Amino acid sequence: MSANDEPAGQQQTGTYHSAFLKACRREPVPHTPVWFMRQAGRSLPEYRKVREGIAMLDSCMRPDLVTEITLQPVRRHNVDAAIYFSDIVVPLKAIGIDLDIKPGIGPVVENPIRTRADLEQLRALEPGDVSYVTEAIGMLVRELGSTPLIGFAGAPFTLASYLIEGGPSRNHERTKALMYGDPQLWADLLDRLADITAAFLKVQIEAGASAVQLFDSWVGALAPADYRRSVMPASAKVFRAVEDYGVPRIHFGVGTGELLGLMGEAGADVVGVDWRVPLDEAARRVGPGKALQGNIDPAVLFAPREAVETKAREVLDAAAGLEGHVFNLGHGVLPNTDPEALTRLVEYVHEQSAR
Numbered sequence: 599m600s601a602n603d604e605p606a607g608q609q610q611t612g613t614y615h616s617a618f619l620k621a622c623r624r625e626p627v628p629h630t631p632v633w634f635m636r637q638a639g640r641s642l643p644e645y646r647k648v649r650e651g652i653a654m655l656d657s658c659m660r661p662d663l664v665t666e667i668t669l670q671p672v673r674r675h676n677v678d679a680a681i682y683f684s685d686i687v688v689p690l691k692a693i694g695i696d697l698d699i700k701p702g703i704g705p706v707v708e709n710p711i712r713t714r715a716d717l718e719q720l721r722a723l724e725p726g727d728v729s730y731v732t733e734a735i736g737m738l739v740r741e742l743g744s745t746p747l748i749g750f751a752g753a754p755f756t757l758a759s760y761l762i763e764g765g766p767s768r769n770h771e772r773t774k775a776l777m778y779g780d781p782q783l784w785a786d787l788l789d790r791l792a793d794i795t796a797a798f799l800k801v802q803i804e805a806g807a808s809a810v811q812l813f814d815s816w817v818g819a820l821a822p823a824d825y826r827r828s829v830m831p832a833s834a835k836v837f838r839a840v841e842d843y844g845v846p847r848i849h850f851g852v853g854t855g856e857l858l859g860l861m862g863e864a865g866a867d868v869v870g871v872d873w874r875v876p877l878d879e880a881a882r883r884v885g886p887g888k889a890l891q892g893n894i895d896p897a898v899l900f901a902p903r904e905a906v907e908t909k910a911r912e913v914l915d916a917a918a919g920l921e922g923h924v925f926n927l928g929h930g931v932l933p934n935t936d937p938e939a940l941t942r943l944v945e946y947v948h949e950q951s952a953r
């Protein structure tokens with residue numbers, strides 16, 4: 599890609615030449631870039647303070663708060679990218695689904711989607727439904743300067759699980775019952791979710807996000823053949839829909855060791871890996887032409903500094919032969935993590951990988 603092909607937003611802000619976007623494009627980097635899933639949130643006292651008395655979903659609709667919360671970990675940890683503060687259920691709320699995020703539980707849906715008639719709840723998402731997102735990203739891009747902003751959305755399978763189960767689920771039994779029991783209804787549901795997700799990512803990219811991550815957090819519950827048949831077409835539709843913007847597309851899930859190849863095939867530029875598969879092995883499973891993101895176990899941050907650094911060293915060593923590596927945790931920052939441990943980890947990775 600020549601300089602003239604730089605996506606317009608990245609050209610204006612200078613983010614194009616950031617270590618994060620270079621690593622996503624599998625170009626040489628001055629140091630391994632680092633960011634953390636859930637870097638904004640309860641691990642930070644300054645987050646708990648600004649969120650006091652404000653419900654999670656309400657905070658997601660206030661551009662001033664979203665901007666402040668998104669910037670907090672960037673100021674504190676010197677991470678190489680910001681991630682837009684929101685939640686995967688925000689676009690569903692925006693099209694009128696009756697849902698809430700219950701503290702300590704997660705998203706809870708009032709009228710779960712289980713029949714064809716229920717599909718009517720899922721109308722198309724228009725940019726005007728999420729004007730607060732456009733506004734917040736405009737503010738953020740100005741504040742962030744050359745630090746890239748990652749936009750994100752939930753993937754069709756993970757969203758479907760919340761919508762069908764009505765809340766968080768360990769076994770996804772109603773979800774799988776629908777997937778196996780009524781393949782046509784399942785396909786139609788995932789297709790609608792793909793359109794909503796794609797529209798939501800487009801809003802974020804057009805407002806100035808320089809990369810996007812699709813969170814398919816719970817897809818590791820599926821066997822590869824079922825993923826390929828019943829889920830991959832919808833996720834691939836999302837990636838295709840945003841391909842022409844030229845911004846890196848990251849694809850992440852938990853417990854996806856057996857799915858890594860297919861998740862890359864679905865259309866990602868960067869495949870997120872949890873801590874269960876070392877990155878050199880993950881690279882073999884994903885194949886050439888893609889960068890990897892990960893993959894320190896978030897629980898390791900609770901161990902003494904030396905143990906964290908040993909683990910970080912192992913991740914960097916496993917990533918040494920990769921085409922591109924974005925350092926991250928294997929899943930989100932746990933709420934009781936000591937923020938100092940995160941700051942030190944960023945410093946350590948930057949130092950150890952400086953070239």
Ligand SMILES: Cc1c2[nH]c(c1CCC(=O)O)Cc1[nH]c(c(CCC(=O)O)c1C)Cc1[nH]c(c(CCC(=O)O)c1C)Cc1[nH]c(c(C)c1CCC(=O)O)C2
Pocket residue numbers: 634635636637638639640649654681682683684685686687699700701702703704705750813815930
């Ligand atoms: C599965 C999922 C959800 N939400 C998300 C996912 C995919 C990522 C993953 O696998 O962790 C995505 C998400 N949710 C949130 C972000 C913020 C951006 C960032 O990474 O910093 C992101 C990327 C904020 C949030 N989303 C939520 C919080 C906590 C609510 C609060 O602070 O009051 C935050 C900071 C709520 C939420 N929302 C969800 C859960 C499971 C929870 C936790 C419930 C709880 O333990 O209280 C659904």
